[in-house]
Amino acid sequence: MRIFTLAFKDLLQTTRDVRTAVFVVVMPLLFTYFLIAVNGGASGSSTDSRLALAFINHDPNGIVSAQFFNLLGNSEVVRLGVPDENAQARISEQVRDGTYTAAVIVPAGYSEQLIAGTPVKPQVIVDQGSESGQSALNAIETASDRLQGALQTARQTTQTFEARQPFTDATARQNFFNEALAAATGAWKTPTLTVRTEQGGTQSTGNQVSPATQLSPGILVQFVVLGLVSICVVFFLERKTQTLSRMLTTPISPLGILLGHGLAMAGLIFFQEILLITFGQIAFGVDYLRDPLAVLLVMVALAVWAASLGLLIAVFARVMEQVVMFSLIAMFTLSTLGGCWFPLEITGPVFSTIGHLTPSAWAMEGFQNVIVRGQGIGAVLLPVGILMAYTVVFFSIVTWKFQRRTSLNMA
Amino acid sequence: MLQVVTQPQVPGKAANHNGPIAIRVEGLGKNFDKIQAVQDVSFEVEEGQIVSLLGPNGAGKTTTLSMLACLLRPDSGDAWIMDYSIKTEAAAVKQAIGVVPQEIALYSDLSAKENLQFWGKMYGLRGPKLTGRVEEILELVGLTERQKGPVAKFSGGMKRRLNIGVALLHRPQVLYMDEPTVGIDPQSRRNILDSVKKLNREGMTVLYTTHYMEEAQELSNRIIIMDQGKVIVQGTHQELVKIVGEQDRINLTVSQVVPKEIAERWHALEGVNRVSLNEDNSLTLLVSDSNLILPNLFEVATGLGARITSVDIQEPNLEAVFLHLTGRGLRDS
Ligand SMILES: Nc1ncnc2c1ncn2[C@@H]1O[C@H](COP(=O)(O)OP(=O)(O)OP(=O)(O)O)[C@@H](O)[C@H]1O
Numbered sequence: 001m002r003i004f005t006l007a008f009k010d011l012l013q014t015t016r017d018v019r020t021a022v023f024v025v026v027m028p029l030l031f032t033y034f035l036i037a038v039n040g041g042a043s044g045s046s047t048d049s050r051l052a053l054a055f056i057n058h059d060p061n062g063i064v065s066a067q068f069f070n071l072l073g074n075s076e077v078v079r080l081g082v083p084d085e086n087a088q089a090r091i092s093e094q095v096r097d098g099t100y101t102a103a104v105i106v107p108a109g110y111s112e113q114l115i116a117g118t119p120v121k122p123q124v125i126v127d128q129g130s131e132s133g134q135s136a137l138n139a140i141e142t143a144s145d146r147l148q149g150a151l152q153t154a155r156q157t158t159q160t161f162e163a164r165q166p167f168t169d170a171t172a173r174q175n176f177f178n179e180a181l182a183a184a185t186g187a188w189k190t191p192t193l194t195v196r197t198e199q200g201g202t203q204s205t206g207n208q209v210s211p212a213t214q215l216s217p218g219i220l221v222q223f224v225v226l227g228l229v230s231i232c233v234v235f236f237l238e239r240k241t242q243t244l245s246r247m248l249t250t251p252i253s254p255l256g257i258l259l260g261h262g263l264a265m266a267g268l269i270f271f272q273e274i275l276l277i278t279f280g281q282i283a284f285g286v287d288y289l290r291d292p293l294a295v296l297l298v299m300v301a302l303a304v305w306a307a308s309l310g311l312l313i314a315v316f317a318r319v320m321e322q323v324v325m326f327s328l329i330a331m332f333t334l335s336t337l338g339g340c341w342f343p344l345e346i347t348g349p350v351f352s353t354i355g356h357l358t359p360s361a362w363a364m365e366g367f368q369n370v371i372v373r374g375q376g377i378g379a380v381l382l383p384v385g386i387l388m389a390y391t392v393v394f395f396s397i398v399t400w401k402f403q404r405r406t407s408l409n410m411a
Numbered sequence: 412m413l414q415v416v417t418q419p420q421v422p423g424k425a426a427n428h429n430g431p432i433a434i435r436v437e438g439l440g441k442n443f444d445k446i447q448a449v450q451d452v453s454f455e456v457e458e459g460q461i462v463s464l465l466g467p468n469g470a471g472k473t474t475t476l477s478m479l480a481c482l483l484r485p486d487s488g489d490a491w492i493m494d495y496s497i498k499t500e501a502a503a504v505k506q507a508i509g510v511v512p513q514e515i516a517l518y519s520d521l522s523a524k525e526n527l528q529f530w531g532k533m534y535g536l537r538g539p540k541l542t543g544r545v546e547e548i549l550e551l552v553g554l555t556e557r558q559k560g561p562v563a564k565f566s567g568g569m570k571r572r573l574n575i576g577v578a579l580l581h582r583p584q585v586l587y588m589d590e591p592t593v594g595i596d597p598q599s600r601r602n603i604l605d606s607v608k609k610l611n612r613e614g615m616t617v618l619y620t621t622h623y624m625e626e627a628q629e630l631s632n633r634i635i636i637m638d639q640g641k642v643i644v645q646g647t648h649q650e651l652v653k654i655v656g657e658q659d660r661i662n663l664t665v666s667q668v669v670p671k672e673i674a675e676r677w678h679a680l681e682g683v684n685r686v687s688l689n690e691d692n693s694l695t696l697l698v699s700d701s702n703l704i705l706p707n708l709f710e711v712a713t714g715l716g717a718r719i720t721s722v723d724i725q726e727p728n729l730e731a732v733f734l735h736l737t738g739r740g741l742r743d744s
């Protein structure tokens with residue numbers, strides 16, 4: 001009962017702090033809104049106004065065709081889709097009925113011939129009479145021109161290098177050329193999430209990480225830490241003033257005090273989650289409701305883990321500035337390593353392995369197993385279990401530190 | 412020549428028991444790393460009495476109270492509050508006591524009423540009982556009119572009053588007050604001293620700490636003087652001032668001289684028993700007879716080319732007792 005009294009008091013104090021409104025509500029909502037909008041919108045096609053472009057690659061292992069795909073994917077005009085074999089057979093028909101605005105067909109041996117210096121062009125299927133058809137064609141030509149430029153650059157670089165110091169063998173030369181080409185293509189693009197994520201998608205429909213399905217849960221997980229700041233401050237100030245020692249003269253136990261503050265933190269974060277999830281679902285069509293129970297489980301686990309992190313920060317901070325500083329450090333490390341900004345799958349094995357050591361990565365995994373991979377409750381049990389394990393570890397450290405502080409020295 | 416009339420009483424045997432004992436402290440000790448904050452402290456407080464712990468900064472008053480409030484575990488000794496041991500029956504002790512901490516222990520972003528409601532609930536009050544008690548306390552501490560605004564906007568005196576009010580919510584049998592009048596205006600101070608007396612008349616046992624001897628003198632049935640973690644003497648005010656016997660206490664202000672130098676010269680005089688240098692560079696002397704010694708003091712001063720700018724002769728008081736027993740003033744450090 002006293003635990004609830006304490007939690008309620010914390011929340012009352014929290015509502016009196018302007019930081020709460022800013023960190024819990026305004027900032028995460030604005031971040032979600034702007035980042036998703038900037039990165040090309042929702043998971044459904046409803047708010048993505050880019051033109052659908054089919055990319056059919058008969059040169060699957062070619063280095064140049066891969067860069068061509070990258071450059072196209074970088075475009076703000078077209079959105080790439082890779083039709084399956086079935087759909088490839090009917091591609092002209094699909095362009096006609098508007099499933100795709102245009103289709104690019106990369107012929108076999110495309111890369112090899114271009115590297116050898118033989119001019120070869122991809123085939124383009126498009127209705128040139130329509131305005132959108134023209135736009136798509138422009139985008140394809142821009143990408144094509146850039147690719148030519150990049151090829152030229154790579155060839156030049158390789159020759160210049162070779163003139164000074166010959167390559168040991170053909171493979172070395174090829175590798176050098178490939179790198180030069182990748183670098184030259186890379187110069188054209190300002191990397192965005194869209195490109196990289198859609199590279200992974202090999203089907204034309206469903207199960208893809210889109211800006212919305214990445215950033216909606218990503219920002220939610222990231223802001224969990226910032227949302228805690230104002231309530232951490234409440235607990236911290238309690239430690240620093242004699243309100244904590246006064247509390248210890250009442251019948252509540254030290255453990256009860258920690259549970260009370262933890263409950264308030266978890267409650268606040270749960271509220272923030274509901275807000276952001278509702279926003280993601282309504283504004284961007286992120287399908288949290290696909291499995292409400294599974295999402296709820298992840299939400300609760302995340303809130304409870306966040307509370308243990310909040311207690312950790314409040315118990316370890318020595319001065320007020322540290323509460324904010326620790327929170328910011330935790331937020332940036334956990335969100336970057338935890339794959340809140342980009343999927344860990346695209347980061348390479350080392351980063352991904354390290355990333356999966358963070359609780360935030362598992363929260364992301366839990367949410368995305370539902371909203372991206374369409375899996376059910378069974379698929380969130382592992383992430384939830386890992387979050388709970390982290391909670392136990394954090395809370396044990398908190399209890400140890402708090403007991404030390406309360407038994408030795410009231411501060 | 413001075414003679415000590417009464418030896419300081421042996422700690423623990425202080426009281427001649429009239430009533431039941433509310434607080435019994437035996438051999439309490441507490442160290443912080445190398446600091447011996449409290450050493451072998453023993454005393455008793457009868458039910459319905461006000462007893463003061465008087466001592467300078469760092470004497471160990473707060474540490475003693477913290478142990479008696481079950482906030483700190485003693486390294487040695489034990490104490491019983493209403494017969495409950497602070498070591499083994501902390502829960503019962505906590506129900507019996509109210510604690511007014513030295514610092515303001517309130518949530519400054521909440522209102523007076525919200526603070527009282529919260530602390531009332533923490534003490535286990537609920538429903539109409541809680542509401543009624545909160546109103547009573549607001550009335551008692553004179554904050555009924557100001558119950559709504561945040562405590563942050565309160566004056567120092569108002570905060571102190573609320574700080575006391577919170578400790579009274581659950582009607583404790585024993586009240587600990589740790590320097591409750593520090594840093595407030597004389598009027599609020601008066602108000603607080605009067606309410607302590609009023610609470611005591613209604614039967615509450617009070618353990619009060621202070622470094623103002625006037626407060627200890629005015630309020631207490633008995634006074635325990637602490638210094639450097641130890642009880643140096645305890646007894647009623649009358650008993651304590653008897654220790655300094657017939658000595659007079661003279662406060663002098665001097666100019667045109669290094670005070671330390673003149674202090675040493677005065678101390679060498681026959682009939683001057685103690686000299687202490689105060690923070691404001693005035694000097695306090697304990698002398699056997701002020702009439703006889705004053706001319707000599709002036710003579711020494713003149714010899715040093717110093718001027719005595721004020722002289723104040725006082726009756727024996729607790730300040731003199733402390734000076735007599737420790738060689739230092741209560742408020743110098
Ligand atoms: N938590 C602590 N850690 C280390 N030392 C402490 C701690 N609390 C008190 N002390 C030391 O113990 C001694 C007694 O301190 P205490 O606060 O009990 O004195 P006090 O009589 O209440 O003084 P004041 O009048 O300044 O409040 C001091 O030397 C103090 O520095």
Ligand SMILES: [Mg+2]
Nearest residue numbers: 472473474513
């Ligand atoms: Mg103190």
